[in-house]
């Protein structure tokens with residue numbers, strides 16, 4: 267488990283991130299209320315998550331089904347209005363388990379996962395993850411395959427809320443965010459899950475409706 271940075275309170279960090287979202291949204295004339303902040307709690311334990319829950323944060327993201335299944339049920343008992351989002355790769359054989367925990371899956375990246383998710387009850391909402399930088403090692407479906415994947419997911423009855431991406435590391439993210447926004451518009455899947463601790467303001471200015479922020483809220487992760 268990672269150790270959260272204790273020098274600033276969770277409430278202080280949350281307030282600062284919210285201030286930055288608001289500033290970025292207003293810069294481009296967007297309503298900050300149209301941006302949902304997903305607090306990415308992967309690798310962090312109950313003692314680090316509780317302060318954010320007590321501050322009122324209710325939307326959280328995890329990247330591993332098993333890790334979430336181990337730590338969230340007792341917290342969900344105490345805070346039943348929490349909404350969990352799966353932001354990491356999902357194996358088809360864990361789709362059932364994922365559907366029981368997560369309201370939304372941000373990593374729908376292949377046809378076999380469409381069939382697996384369409385068989386779950388309840389079915390989670392989906393974001394189709396795009397390998398926006400066309401990187402060999404990166405998750406997400408190829409740009410050219412996105413229309414078929416979105417169509418298939420809809421045909422299978424899944425609610426496709428939009429597109430998700432993790433742009434290439436170490437380069438300016440804006441062109442990738444802009445490309446994702448253009449694709450989402452063309453596919454009629456209007457929501458955009460994009461932006462992390464290092465680039466969420468850029469993402470908000472380019473239309474993100476869901477930003478996934480971990481370290482800016484919890485501190486640096488050990489590994490993970």
Ligand SMILES: *Cc1c(COP(=O)(O)O)cnc(C)c1O
Pocket residue numbers: 306308329353354432461462463464478479480481482
């Ligand atoms: C870990 C992770 C994040 C959060 O990253 P930070 O840089 O800590 O904000 C966002 N999205 C995905 C897919 C992740 O795996």
